[in-house]
Amino acid sequence: xxxxxxxxxxxxSDSGGGAGIQADxxxxxxxxxxxxxxxxxxxxxxxxxxxxxxxxxxxxLRAQIDACLEDFDIGAVKLGMLASVEVIHAVADALxxxxxxxxxxxxxxVATSGARLLEADALDALRTRLLPMATVLTPNTPEAELLxxxxxxxxxxxxEAVVALRALGASxxxxxxxxxxxxxxxxxxxxxxTTTARWQQPRMDVDxxxxxxxxxxxxxxxLCLGMTAEAACGAAIGYVHVALAHGHAPGRSAVRxxxxxxxRRT
Amino acid sequence: xxxxxxxxxxxxSDSGGGAGIQADxxxxxxxxxxxxxxxxxxxxxxxxxxxxxxxxxxxxLRAQIDACLEDFDIGAVKLGMLASVEVIHAVADALxxxxxxxxxxxxxxVATSGARLLEADALDALRTRLLPMATVLTPNTPEAELLxxxxxxxxxxxxEAVVALRALGASxxxxxxxxxxxxxxxxxxxxxxTTTARWQQPRMDVDxxxxxxxxxxxxxxxLCLGMTAEAACGAAIGYVHVALAHGHAPGRSAVRxxxxxxxRRT
Numbered sequence: 001x002x003x004x005x006x007x008x009x010x011x012x013s014d015s016g017g018g019a020g021i022q023a024d025x026x027x028x029x030x031x032x033x034x035x036x037x038x039x040x041x042x043x044x045x046x047x048x049x050x051x052x053x054x055x056x057x058x059x060x061l062r063a064q065i066d067a068c069l070e071d072f073d074i075g076a077v078k079l080g081m082l083a084s085v086e087v088i089h090a091v092a093d094a095l096x097x098x099x100x101x102x103x104x105x106x107x108x109x110v111a112t113s114g115a116r117l118l119e120a121d122a123l124d125a126l127r128t129r130l131l132p133m134a135t136v137l138t139p140n141t142p143e144a145e146l147l148x149x150x151x152x153x154x155x156x157x158x159x160e161a162v163v164a165l166r167a168l169g170a171s172x173x174x175x176x177x178x179x180x181x182x183x184x185x186x187x188x189x190x191x192x193x194t195t196t197a198r199w200q201q202p203r204m205d206v207d208x209x210x211x212x213x214x215x216x217x218x219x220x221x222x223l224c225l226g227m228t229a230e231a232a233c234g235a236a237i238g239y240v241h242v243a244l245a246h247g248h249a250p251g252r253s254a255v256r257x258x259x260x261x262x263x264r265r266t
Numbered sequence: 267x268x269x270x271x272x273x274x275x276x277x278x279s280d281s282g283g284g285a286g287i288q289a290d291x292x293x294x295x296x297x298x299x300x301x302x303x304x305x306x307x308x309x310x311x312x313x314x315x316x317x318x319x320x321x322x323x324x325x326x327l328r329a330q331i332d333a334c335l336e337d338f339d340i341g342a343v344k345l346g347m348l349a350s351v352e353v354i355h356a357v358a359d360a361l362x363x364x365x366x367x368x369x370x371x372x373x374x375x376v377a378t379s380g381a382r383l384l385e386a387d388a389l390d391a392l393r394t395r396l397l398p399m400a401t402v403l404t405p406n407t408p409e410a411e412l413l414x415x416x417x418x419x420x421x422x423x424x425x426e427a428v429v430a431l432r433a434l435g436a437s438x439x440x441x442x443x444x445x446x447x448x449x450x451x452x453x454x455x456x457x458x459x460t461t462t463a464r465w466q467q468p469r470m471d472v473d474x475x476x477x478x479x480x481x482x483x484x485x486x487x488x489l490c491l492g493m494t495a496e497a498a499c500g501a502a503i504g505y506v507h508v509a510l511a512h513g514h515a516p517g518r519s520a521v522r523x524x525x526x527x528x529x530r531r532t
Contacts (some may be wrong), residue, residue, distance in 0.1 A: 004516070006283075006516050015302060015330040015334055016302055016338070017272070017302045017303060022291055022301070022303065025283065026292070029526065030527075034514075034516045034523060036281060036282060036283045037279070038281055038310075039305075042322060042326065044304075044333040045333055046333045046338065047338075048337060051329055051332070052329035054326040056308060060318055060320040063310035063318035067310040067317045068281055068282065068312065071282070071313055071518050072313075072516055072518075250272050251337040252337050261295060261296075
């Protein structure tokens with residue numbers, strides 16, 4: 001691992017290992033990038049749900065971020081689950097102070113189950129403070145609907161939405177299509193200031209856990225490795241597809257975790 | 267990753283990614299074993315030291331352990347930094363309730379710097395409650411001195427100490443020799459009920475961070491994979507050596523973190 005740049009994830013901890021900083025750190029390692037983590041919230045969870053949550057003091061979150069940014073050469077920061085408006089402001093303050101080269105913002109607001117994970121005032125803080133700092137914003141369609149304040153019902157609406165999302169301030173947007181019914185394929189849509197792109201993958205009929213975290217952290221790792229935002233997104237989508245295909249269900253439910261090193265063994 | 271067994275680490279979080287659950291989870295993944303984590307304490311730290319610590323409530327630690335053990339098939343549990351006597355009792359209670367097949371106990375008590383990490387009453391609790399549950403106990407020599415209550419000054423004393431440590435209740439003991447001056451090599455000594463063994467490696471002149479965590483979690487992963495305790499220890503020692511040789515210094519100090527996937531790239 002000869003690279004001098006490290007990647008930092010600011011996100012929640014998933015005791016079950018499938019998502020959160022656990023997925024992020026495996027993803028960084030699989031890309032040959034040293035990973036750092038600042039934990040916003042601890043969850044006790046397994047493949048059937050979250051059983052308990054503990055949120056450390058915001059000042060301690062800031063201490064974790066500062067410890068990482070004052071000592072390591074950070075190539076990119078990935079933002080995942082930010083539990084409250086206070087956490088969002090603390091993270092925004094830290095990023096304004098340290099100005100890392102790249103920020104990948106996974107606006108975790110709606111769980112796969114449909115449960116809303118972020119309070120309404122936090123949505124405003126995320127939009128006004130974090131979106132303008134983001135190199136890449138990676139919403140799923142329910143999150144994009146919350147950010148835009150309107151429904152995204154089909155592919156044509158998603159084509160418009162990714163451009164509209166870009167106008168909210170992020171340098172680039174990757175709108176994930178997994179929640180949208182477009183037949184046998186999933187289409188992810190990309191837009192930056194000068195170009196748009198789309199990637200299609202065959203839809204996998206599996207209940208995957210940690211795909212969103214893994215995608216955003218793979219983009220961050222690819223940015224550390226010097227890729228453009230568009231290339232980082234395209235490579236990350238392919239990486240997640242392979243990792244999910246190689247995954248397995250380690251718990252009592254059918255929920256599948258990714259094999260973050262699956263691509264290395266094929 | 268087709269194996270059905272997972273490994274659980276109960277340890278601290280190192281924001282700098284070199285040690286703690288971060289090192290453990292990378293080690294599990296490098297062995298093809300799905301990793302789970304119950305976080306005993308959060309640290310804000312980098313390659314020059316720990317800047318802040320936050321300890322979640324003991325009841326929340328128990329919730330993390332229970333969430334893992336009630337849903338996943340756990341092949342082995344690795345115990346690292348247990349911050350207080352209350353934490354040790356909570357972990358012991360949980361392990362008595364769930365009875366995982368294997369426990370690897372890294373009795374984290376003395377940092378590489380020489381700082382004592384565990385209070386005196388916690389030492390008693392660790393000795394009386396956790397040692398008897400351990401498949402493998404992995405002290406360094408300062409920790410072995412605390413457990414035995416006498417100094418270990420040379421190789422002959424270490425030969426006696428590993429047998430004496432075994433008599434304290436663990437099924438097997440791996441006494442790490444890195445702190446002992448035995449010339450150009452480091453000798454790790456092993457004892458179980460029927461056999462003793464030793465492994466020698468050339469001493470590396472580097473300031474490694476996370477070697478103890480990585481060794482214990484590699485032993486746990488190897489136990490998940492069906493190895494005997496002796497084989498698990500021997501393989502883990504070789505793994506750590508390669509990972510340290512492939513490591514790099516990602517921060518502003520000379521402290522080196524391991525490349526947990528280094529062996530795959532050689």
